[in-house]
Each structure stands twice: as structure tokens, then as C-alpha cells.
């Protein structure tokens with residue numbers, strides 16, 4: 001049995017995950033917690049949020065995120081990819097900045113217009 | 115003459131403008147001192163916003179973007195790069211900008227949505243040299259996320275508020291080494307999910323009941339001493355740890371930005387440091403409403419937007435001639451353990467079927483009951499909770515029928531089972 005805090009929403013439910021029993025989750029207040037608890041012990045994933053350089057915009061940085069969670073061990077490698085990116089204004093919220101990041105199937109998208 | 119002038123273009127200002135628009139007001143103006151709308155959300159590039167409102171996990175800029183889009187091509191006017199200097203009882207708003215200079219604008223109603231600012235090193239008096247490299251976490255966040263400057267390589271974070279936790283992760287991802295997060299209280303000030311995903315994910319130690327007792331360095335910070343504290347927050351000799359670092363981030367709390375409100379003689383609650391408000395978000399000045407972090411510090415932008423909707427709707431009612439000033443006022447008082455409530459005052463009989471009361475506790479409670487009592491010690495409402503922590507705002511809903519039975523003022527208290 002492993003105890004975890006759910007990161008699915010600000011409520012932060014205290015979860016118990018039973019590894020010996022098909023990763024059954026208790027203590028969750030909603031289905032998101034059940035999925036998070038079961039994944040977290042086998043293949044933890046996170047949405048990555050960061051910035052990339054932009055030229056010709058109001059600021060020098062454009063905020064971006066992955067459009068779905070990616071495996072946690074890939075976060076630093078993904079950051080290294082973002083460091084090499086430079087985009088040109090104008091960019092629209094939701095525009096794809098990197099397709100299929102590190103083969104994860106997740107795209108990096110812009111999170112604002114600039 | 116404007117119907118409503120809204121001061122501040124963060125989520126509170128934006129959501130209140132949307133509510134005014136939905137209530138049919140024609141002349142609504144948002145005045146924002148920054149070059150763009152969105153407020154603090156522009157620098158909060160992490161996700162975690164909007165789960166309640168939009169049923170999606172959005173980043174700060176996306177959350178702000180949703181509201182900005184709703185106001186686009188509507189009658190709501192926006193003045194950017196414009197600072198509000200003062201407001202008056204007759205709802206005159208004095209503003210200044212580089213294009214039109216100084217202007218006096220008139221409105222039937224005003225909404226205060228100026229947000230808050232961070233407590234600084236001065237406010238908590240940390241000993242040591244005045245070397246460069248000490249930033250408030252929010253300032254560092256702005257430098258990194260908007261301007262693209264990395265603020266340091268080896269970092270110690272003082273305070274475990276959400277901004278500090280978010281910055282611990284942000285700086286780690288950008289290649290810095292975050293050595294420790296140091297919290298003077300025996301509990302964290304941030305959300306549990308942020309402790310997990312910002313500290314534990316990156317093996318950053320959290321030292322509870324500890325504080326920085328010395329900052330060393332000539333020009334730039336070279337290191338800090340951290341000590342354990344006793345029950346009275348006094349450092350305990352012999353517990354010192356030394357961290358070799360070039361940067362200290364302060365995440366030691368936010369203070370509502372109320373210079374304008376104070377200058378206008380609006381009554382301020384010393385506990386929240388924001389205006390005292392009624393259930394409809396009206397301040398002690400008739401026709402002046404307030405919402406968002408200017409009233410009390412919120413942890414969720416969703417709650418800011420909901421409170422702002424209430425303020426916007428109330429301002430619209432005021433503009434259309436509804437007056438509440440001659441109603442009876444019930445005060446909501448707090449007993450030890452409860453830090454404050456918003457609203458602080460309720461006007462009865464209520465216009466709605468219930469009143470929502472928000473509050474924060476000032477210590478950790480396990481299994482407990484929240485009790486609302488009247489002056490005769492009758493229980494008006496009670497609510498069970500598994501745990502209540504200072505880091506999350508609590509909400510209770512008192513039905514109108516129960517409120518009408520109450521004799522005199524109310525108290526809110528928390529009793530542990």
C-alpha cells in the first residue's frame with residue numbers, strides 16, 4: 001500500500017494505492033484520482049509548462065505547454081528541446097510549436113496570443 | 115459618465131466586467147496600469163487554473179485569455195498603461211497615462227480589482243547583508259516567464275507559499291539547483307498538490323519549523339544559515355545548517371493592494387488587509403464594490419472569478435437603482451482558530467436564498483465541525499470537514515431561512531472532534 005497526494009485538482013485528496021490488488025485506489029473523491037493513483041506508481045506523467053523565445057512580440061518569451069501529460073523522466077530532456085526553439089510573432093493560443101515532442105505523441109502548444 | 119469603472123484588469127476585473135455586460139450595462143470601463151490585460155495570470159504559466167469554471171486544466175495565460183476573448187468586440191472599454199491615482203466618494207476616478215495625461219472620469223459605480231502585492235524582505239526583517247540575489251518569488255517569476263532572465267543557479271526558498279513552490283519547480287526545470295524550501299510554520303502555506311509536484315517530484319527538501327537566520331555575501335548572496343525554530347518562532351541554538359547559494363526567493367505572503375481604498379476612507383479589515391465587504395461585495399462606501407485578491411488573498415483564480423461575478427452583478431443592480439443601505443446589518447465575527455471571514459457583514463433580509471461565507475483557519479484542524487452560532491448560542495448552521503488547513507480557503511453556505519432565525523450577530527468557529 002502506498003500513500004499519495006492526488007495532484008488532479010487543488011483539493012489534494014489523500015490516496016491509498018494497493019499495488020498487490022491491481023493498483024486499486026481508495027481515498028479519491030473523483031475518477032481523476034483513481035487514474036492518477038494507478039498511473040503514478042507505474043508510469044508517472046506530468047503536463048510540462050515552460051516558455052520559448054519569440055521575436056517581434058510584446059515580450060521576449062512565449063508561454064507554452066504540452067497538450068497532454070508526458071512521462072515524468074522525460075521532463076528535463078523536453079526542456080532541452082524547448083531551449084533551441086525560437087518562434088516569430090504573431091502566434092495564436094493553441095498553435096503547435098513542436099509536434100510529437102520526443103515521440104511521446106504530445107504536442108507543445110502556445111498558451112497565449114502574441 | 116460611465117456606468118461602472120473597474121480598477122484592475124486581472125481575472126477579478128475581467129470577470130466583473132463580463133458580469134456587468136451580461137446584466138446589460140452599456141458603459142463599462144476597465145483601467146489597467148500594465149500594457150496588457152490578465153494581471154498576475156500572465157506570469158503564472160503553469161497549469162492548474164480553471165478546473166471549476168471551464169472543467170479543464172488551463173495555464174494562467176489561457177485562463178485570462180478565455181475572459182479577454184469574451185470581452186473582445188463588446189462594449190467594454192479598456193484603458194491600458196493607465197494608472198488610477200485616486201477615487202472619491204462621488205465616484206470620480208482620477209487616472210493618468212502618457213497619451214492623455216491626467217483625467218477625471220465619472221462613474222455611477224466603481225469596482226476595486228487591484229489584486230495584491232508580495233510581502234518583501236523588509237516586511238519580515240531577515241538579518242544579514244544586503245547583497246543582491248534576494249527576490250520575492252513573484253518578481254523572480256516575472257523575470258523568468260515574461261522577460262526571460264534566469265535569476266540564479268543555486269537557490270534557497272524562504273516560505274512555502276504556492277508561488278515559491280511553483281518557482282522551485284520552474285527554476286529546477288531551467289537548470290538551477292534548488293537546495294531547500296524553508297518554512298517557519300509547522301505546516302506548509304501552499305497547496306498539498308504543489309508540495310507533491312513542485313518539491314517531491316524533484317527531491318527538494320522542505321524544512322518545516324525552520325527559518326533563515328543569516329544571509330551572507332558582499333555584492334551577491336554567497337550563502338544562508340537556516341535554523342530550527344521553537345514554538346514561539348525563536349531560532350534554536352545549535353540547529354544551524356549552512357547552504358551555499360547565490361539566490362534567495364521569498365514566498366512569505368501577499369498583501370492586498372489597498373492604497374487607493376485607504377485614501378478614499380474605505381473601511382479596511384486589519385485581518386484580511388482588504389476592504390470590509392457585505393454579502394454583495396459592496397464596501398463601506400456606497401456604490402463601491404471590490405473583488406479578487408484586493409479583498410482577501412485567494413488560492414484559486416476560479417474563486418476570484420466567481421467573487422468578481424458577484425461584484426459585477428451587484429454593481430449593475432446599484433446602477434439600475436437598487437439600494438440596500440437601509441437594511442439591517444448582521445456582523446460575522448470569528449472565534450480563535452478562524453482568521454477572518456469574507457463577507458464580514460450581511461444585510462438582512464437576504465435577497466438571495468443563501469449567503470456564501472469564505473474563511474481561512476490559522477492552524478491545522480483534523481476531523482472537525484464548523485459552527486455558525488448566533489448571540490444566544492443557537493447553532494445556525496454546521497458543517498463537517500475531514501481536515502482544514504490554512505493553505506486552502508474554506509467555503510460554507512448559510513441558507514436564508516436559517517439566517518432569519520438568528521438573533522443578533524453571528525460567530526464562526528471550528529471545533530475538532
Ligand SMILES: Cc1cc2nc3c(=O)[nH]c(=O)nc-3n(C[C@H](O)[C@H](O)[C@H](O)COP(=O)(O)OP(=O)(O)OC[C@H]3O[C@@H](n4cnc5c(N)ncnc54)[C@H](O)[C@@H]3O)c2cc1C
Nearest residue numbers: 122124125126147153154162198228229277406407414415
Ligand atoms: C504566482 C501565483 C501563482 C498562482 N497559482 C495559481 C494556480 O495554480 N491556480 C489558481 O487557480 N490560482 C493561482 N493563483 C491565484 C490567482 O492567480 C490569483 O488569485 C488571481 O490572479 C487574482 O486576481 P486579481 O484580478 O484579484 O488580481 P491580479 O491578477 O493581481 O490583477 C490586478 C490588476 O490590477 C492592476 N492594478 C493595480 N493597481 C492599479 C491601479 N492603481 N491602476 C490601474 N491598475 C491597477 C494590476 O496591474 C493588475 O493587473 C496564483 C497567484 C500567483 C500570484
Ligand code: SF4
Nearest residue numbers: 006008009013030033
Ligand atoms: S481525487 Fe479528484 S477531487 Fe481528489 S484531488 Fe484528485 S482530482 Fe481532485
